[in-house]
Amino acid sequence: MPSGRRVMTVRVAVAGASGYAGGEVVRLLLGHPGVELGALTAFSQAGQAVGAVHPHLGPVAGRVFEPMSAQALAGHDVVFLALPHGESAALAEGLGPDVVVIDMGADFRLRDAGVWERFYGSPWAGCWPYGLPELPGAREALAGARRIAVPGCYPTAVTLALFPAVGAGLVDREVVVTAVSGTSGAGRALKPHLLGAEVMGSVSPYAVGGTHRHTPEIAQNLTAVTDGEPVSVSFTPLLAPMPRGILATCSARLTPGTDARQVRAVYEKTYADEPFVSLLPEGVWPSTGAVLGSNQVQVQVAVDPAADRLVVVSAIDNLTKGTAGGALQSMNLALGLPETTGLPRTGLAP
Amino acid sequence: MPSGRRVMTVRVAVAGASGYAGGEVVRLLLGHPGVELGALTAFSQAGQAVGAVHPHLGPVAGRVFEPMSAQALAGHDVVFLALPHGESAALAEGLGPDVVVIDMGADFRLRDAGVWERFYGSPWAGCWPYGLPELPGAREALAGARRIAVPGCYPTAVTLALFPAVGAGLVDREVVVTAVSGTSGAGRALKPHLLGAEVMGSVSPYAVGGTHRHTPEIAQNLTAVTDGEPVSVSFTPLLAPMPRGILATCSARLTPGTDARQVRAVYEKTYADEPFVSLLPEGVWPSTGAVLGSNQVQVQVAVDPAADRLVVVSAIDNLTKGTAGGALQSMNLALGLPETTGLPRTGLAP
Amino acid sequence: MPSGRRVMTVRVAVAGASGYAGGEVVRLLLGHPGVELGALTAFSQAGQAVGAVHPHLGPVAGRVFEPMSAQALAGHDVVFLALPHGESAALAEGLGPDVVVIDMGADFRLRDAGVWERFYGSPWAGCWPYGLPELPGAREALAGARRIAVPGCYPTAVTLALFPAVGAGLVDREVVVTAVSGTSGAGRALKPHLLGAEVMGSVSPYAVGGTHRHTPEIAQNLTAVTDGEPVSVSFTPLLAPMPRGILATCSARLTPGTDARQVRAVYEKTYADEPFVSLLPEGVWPSTGAVLGSNQVQVQVAVDPAADRLVVVSAIDNLTKGTAGGALQSMNLALGLPETTGLPRTGLAP
């Protein structure tokens, strides 16, 4: 990993390191050659050993979570925020303009204050550069950025599946999405329906009917590639019996005259040079198992002539590309490092 | 179970009893008070002890699978066929017109010979009364029937989710369905992608783009309630890491002026007296875990005002209501028994 | 199920019906022909609909949990207690001597006050007839009993695996047991290590070194068949990624001169007429999947000549035979009903 040598070492803190997203950031930072791991802060877990909360993080098992505070986070070049929404703005203010602040929460994702308030029921905190490098113009916006909003896990999977077709006008602007997620997507919340005994052997939906908070984020991303023509999103998330992974099944009606060849050509062109997006060979379909623990996105397209619809399926690891990996990818861009530095390209299978 | 007394005892054979569908029929028949279990036949497993193939069927563990033959199946009042498609017609011919023959395979489900040949690539064998009692007019057709085609597992889940809305004109005729299935739906086929190590922790699609053979069956069922107006079906099946269960997420654009109240009223009316379909209380969503091993169908509806779509989610056990339980339900109707005789109404959870 | 007719109908209440054990008792009572389901009480879930807590119990989904109280439990012939330990004694006192009180908790299992206090750290409440009918003399003690202590799930699996060999002196009195349990064995406790994301894909031990509270119960059962010669038990429980099931691997050194033939003969004799214990054919091994949801116990034995040890493996469903099914089996005996009434003999597989 020669890039490991060309880069200066940056000092990185993680605020909210005791949750699943925080733990995944630490896992990836431990493999990043240009990073020195600084403070790891937590709320209720403060004072506990990292190894007691994240037994898989052997190399830092003996370290202790510090209480959440401005002082604890001071003196770092980069600070990742893995906090419940509503917590990030105040913390970010205290960190100074030169610190790279990367928010893995929702606070700075939405551009429309009214939409934010309708879905989150709290005052809008603002909007930061959006950390999805594969979107048109995103890399330019992220280069040198000091504030970055990491996309939600579902919006990452769905946007990368649909924006090429929507942007190229291959389909109409009423997309229908069903996305299956592993249960880590719900975080380490102590709720009965997340207990192993309830989860194993069962698939169930939630937030049906457009109420999931990721719905407006998906719409915002797709509308951005249609010169502002609004895109309607029917989004249904499902919980499946696996720890990690999102498989998004996305469809929309084909624009008259569009055929499979054109569709494939658009996706091939869009993703030809993307390091983390794999348009699979024809006939091969994505699976969450194939991207487990990696920053890869698997994408495949199909035209259904009878139903006159385009179907696009994408697979990601919700905690890696969907959260912490995407965050590191944006950090690399903000710091001028090679975009792929420290990010796994292979999944863990079987 | 007073019905257990009013019925005569019928002698029942199962052809293809060594597979998952066959094993589930035997499991249910062992709990049916009006049934005497006759021949259990198999192809490659003939000669093996039932307990070696189905270790969960203790009460018949010591019995042996007989070779598949007309003689083995002779002398029964009811014969269930759990065979690869293409095998049923010949066997049925040898069984005589008074025997109740219930085909759990696909051979007699489709009414259109051309559609059959396009999807199955073999000559059409014909069409039998369709064993989905909840459909309009189905009970009349099944009463006294001597040949019954059991619906596919996906069509059972999807049809019961959508026919009330489609039939009442609450939505347009372009339905979009993503259905997640447990891996027993693929049968006991020895394929690498069905190995536990590949399946656990992974969700993946298959037969994307309208090529799954259940697609025309779903379209046939929905078209039947629209006075023949064709219904287009965009159907994507997914495999999830669980042994059993189907969760179907179904949506279609709302007819102008339709609201949530009307939708709920239609579903309440449709399923008010159905013994095996539960329209859940508002805000409660189906899960496959809740119907594990039972003949129940859980259904819930939601209106998405922003996307202007109706979303209906249904959950079944693919082997019970989706195959063997639905088959027994139709057998009860054909024999004039109470429809619910011997069919579990509670799931196994957690 | 002719037994269903010969019996009077008894009115049954379940105290603590909102937990996993309570839910399983209700599931089984719904299939018992001689039972009328009375009060279902709960602590924190009181006032909630049964269907909101146990979505699989469709037939009683609309009922509501009553607050835990003596009045709520009054007027029943049988009361099942599914409570945290320490709660049962007080409740039982209020129920009158003619009521059949069946405690699925630990309070009345241990005969030795000192052992109780050492493992539970609270005053000993006493000792009731022990609800493991397969033990020598147990059926006599349970016939007509009005107070019954249901065995723990691990002790059920381990005792039925080992007591024939220990009782017949085929092995020494130092048994070593490793038992794998599904996560429902930990109850519906909201603990991080029981979350689906932590449980799936991981096996881990707990209470290692003889500290599990079921250890003295196992020792008590085995010592009872050795004319009081103490039996030492090295017991290690493991948690596995499945909702239900216990697989117990039990071994002890063979008594000099003991061979495989003698061992098999003893187990065949012991379990020849037991309705719920299956000594599997030689070479076939138990699996928890085969007894899922049933009251069956699968047992198999092997002699290891090189290590000079007997290995016995047993499989049960921890919630059925291991808790609620065993409780109903004892209820049947206490009421003079056929022992198997209302108890599933087939598992749910695959």
Add this chain to the structure above:
Amino acid sequence: MPSGRRVMTVRVAVAGASGYAGGEVVRLLLGHPGVELGALTAFSQAGQAVGAVHPHLGPVAGRVFEPMSAQALAGHDVVFLALPHGESAALAEGLGPDVVVIDMGADFRLRDAGVWERFYGSPWAGCWPYGLPELPGAREALAGARRIAVPGCYPTAVTLALFPAVGAGLVDREVVVTAVSGTSGAGRALKPHLLGAEVMGSVSPYAVGGTHRHTPEIAQNLTAVTDGEPVSVSFTPLLAPMPRGILATCSARLTPGTDARQVRAVYEKTYADEPFVSLLPEGVWPSTGAVLGSNQVQVQVAVDPAADRLVVVSAIDNLTKGTAGGALQSMNLALGLPETTGLPRTGLAP
């Protein structure tokens, strides 16, 4: 990863790269800074794209498996053999004495020809240096070695759990082991009992009674640290519903006078400087989830005073430290590279 620079680049081939062990070697080699990936050979999968068989290995998805042959393997510095037992000897002969040949199969593990023939039923091929660096004297034997036998997955977990206690005489020489494995341990074999629908939700034993081929390998390892005093091993392997991981529960009777303090001191001393073995803090227990995808071994010890036994539990990833990771660790030693080069120290969780 400074070691990445000091090393020359070696050219590495993998024979049998299409199986689970082969795929895991490739996954790890892709992350090794001193390796250039050469030929990937296969038997039945020859001619297929790597991505079709190992969809998680994106960086080499486009490469094609070559047919198994001496020519294909010629011209490499290191050749990993991931073959069915019996295949390695012939292949190794053709590779020349200077090539580092690392056999992940069983052929060269056992020192005793008679034992080999009894357990494998084929002629003994010989014995190579044993690739478990943590054993006394092993690193010296592996330095510069050109033939290496990689230990079996169970022997790796069990030996590292027990050899310190057995070697220090803390326990007697009759060890009892129950080890739970994920289903990838059985390889990509198309057997019904390995199908996802059979595996999920079920735990079952196999090769009970000392017949598993890893039993004599465990005995050989433990006997090696007792000055030749024979150690008897009672070994029972279980299959659990997870893709990867081994959790070994190992126990033996304590030598009179041994206490917990002494035990802990021996294990602390033994593993103080081992890069891949973590003796966990007191009270914390290993889990397979914590070492998923990593080369780490988690170990914990407990003394059971009542049963007078030592219980040691270890957790590994059967495909990483248990097979391919252990193989790379030995390759590093054979080539004089830093032992930890290219080997993951963190697990993937949740």
